[in-house]
Amino acid sequence: MRFAWVLPTVAALLAAGMVPVLADTVTVTIDKLAFSPKEVSVKAGDTVEWVNKDAFAHTATVKGGWEVMIPPKKTASRVMQAGDTVEYFCRFHPNMKGRITVTP
Amino acid sequence: MFIRRPFAALAMLSVLAAPGFADPADKPTDPQIAHIAYTAGVIDIDAAKQAIAKSKTKAVVDFANDMLRDHQAVNDQALALVKKLNVTPEDNATSKALVKAADDERAKLDKLDGAAFDKAYVDNEVAYHKQVDGALETLLIPSAQNAELKSLLETGLKIFQGHEMHAEHVAAELK
Numbered sequence: 483m484r485f486a487w488v489l490p491t492v493a494a495l496l497a498a499g500m501v502p503v504l505a506d507t508v509t510v511t512i513d514k515l516a517f518s519p520k521e522v523s524v525k526a527g528d529t530v531e532w533v534n535k536d537a538f539a540h541t542a543t544v545k546g547g548w549e550v551m552i553p554p555k556k557t558a559s560r561v562m563q564a565g566d567t568v569e570y571f572c573r574f575h576p577n578m579k580g581r582i583t584v585t586p
Numbered sequence: 587m588f589i590r591r592p593f594a595a596l597a598m599l600s601v602l603a604a605p606g607f608a609d610p611a612d613k614p615t616d617p618q619i620a621h622i623a624y625t626a627g628v629i630d631i632d633a634a635k636q637a638i639a640k641s642k643t644k645a646v647v648d649f650a651n652d653m654l655r656d657h658q659a660v661n662d663q664a665l666a667l668v669k670k671l672n673v674t675p676e677d678n679a680t681s682k683a684l685v686k687a688a689d690d691e692r693a694k695l696d697k698l699d700g701a702a703f704d705k706a707y708v709d710n711e712v713a714y715h716k717q718v719d720g721a722l723e724t725l726l727i728p729s730a731q732n733a734e735l736k737s738l739l740e741t742g743l744k745i746f747q748g749h750e751m752h753a754e755h756v757a758a759e760l761k
Contacts, residue, residue, distance in 0.1 A: 515744040537659045574652050575748025576755065
């Protein structure tokens with residue numbers, strides 16, 4: 483039984499809190515100066531990744547908080563923490579706005 | 587404000603019987619629109635270069651670099667598009683009026699230094715982008731015939747609107 487050891491091992495690791503629940507990645511696409519979807523909901527520990535299809539640099543900026551630089555035609559991401567529910571905007575084009583809701 | 591003039595001129599050109607758009611119902615052609623949009627970008631790039639050379643304020647220089655980067659990117663896209671569409675941008679009275687007004691403004695700004703320059707540059711950026719937004723919305727986008735040109739102008743409008751807000755933020759920081 484090759485896998486006989488797997489379940490007890492996983493169970494033991496989970497019990498020890500060593501294997502986190504698999505985190506998801508939620509993608510926000512930037513195209514023609516708009517975040518899409520505009521609002522996303524993620525769990526704490528999930529990653530939000532921004533895929534910039536524009537030829538322009540953008541940011542995901544939280545006033546008084548964090549900022550992610552998203553270069554033209556590149557992808558950037560951030561792991562969301564509990565309590566990170568935020569409104570964000572692009573510092574270069576403040577007419578671009580989005581919202582992230584983080585649930586525990 | 588210098589920027590009132592080119593678009594006052596632009597409004598007149600479209601409304602009155604003036605060279606370029608002789609008939610009131612005569613809208614700018616796609617080659618003219620391409621030229622006007624490209625010229626509007628070049629003007630802001632030149633203004634940014636002046637600010638980068640003259641200003642010692644980080645927020646102003648950063649903003650100018652943002653303008654330089656974005657307008658260069660838009661104009662690169664515009665050049666690629668006219669090449670693809672095999673359209674030759676056509677100089678016209680509106681483009682000429684824009685360039686003349688920008689030359690005057692640049693000469694005016696050149697005489698200023700320090701905080702006076704920063705304020706004049708950023709205030710002008712707010713007003714200039716506002717004026718271009720108006721022209722894009724009311725004249726250039728509705729007049730554009732080619733769907734790809736129209737789409738690029740619509741992206742350009744969002745860029746200009748974003749820059750206007752960005753400039754307003756910088757203006758608030760300077761106070």
